[in-house]
Amino acid sequence: DAGVIQSPRHEVTEMGQEVTLRCKPISGHNSLFWYRQTMMRGLELLIYFNNNVPIDDSGMPEDRFSAKMPNASFSTLKIQPSEPRDSAVYFCASRRKRQGLLLFNYGYTFGSGTRLTVV
């Protein structure tokens, strides 16, 4: 099990440029979450998907942010155009869906994160 894989690990870009962050969830997990972490706001949920379908995007800060999950093994978070205030660490997490009353592992597994710096 390779865990949740995010790329790139670090990204430095100039203001106004498009940035794409990538995430590969754990195989068999069918919920995927994008979080952002900053000193000021802590860990915030941006958007999450169940079975590749966006369920709640109310945490996406602006129209400049968009996320897709074209299949069960891949998701992207795009910022266009990027701004300095978007600088943060972006985490992707995945979770296996609960099935009935059986006690599966409900844990959320987090990727290593992408540290984004917009200058």
Place this chain on the structure above:
Amino acid sequence: ELKVEQNPLFLSMQEGKNYTIYCNYSTTSDRLYWYRQDPGKSLESLFVLLSNGAVKQEGRLMASLDTKARLSTLHITAAVHDLSATYFCAVDVTGTASKLTFGTGTRLQVTL
């Protein structure tokens, strides 16, 4: 809106001492999580608490859950320097659209 509060935000303690981190949440939940984060690293799962009265222990850390009081505690026994990190509690709410809401985090510094 679910709110999750932790205290203290920062904790400096000497090796060998005991202390407790508190996590309060504002609505009914059936799962409470504790995570550890080292500087520049990802979130490492420590405990998942699934029911009222649940207690879990791993080494010098013990977590408990009181769903009636909407309170979880993370107790540190005889702290050692290696426990220095930021600790987060997080809550998710029953339902097919469950998601994690995090507390503010407690930065723990264990001094020699």
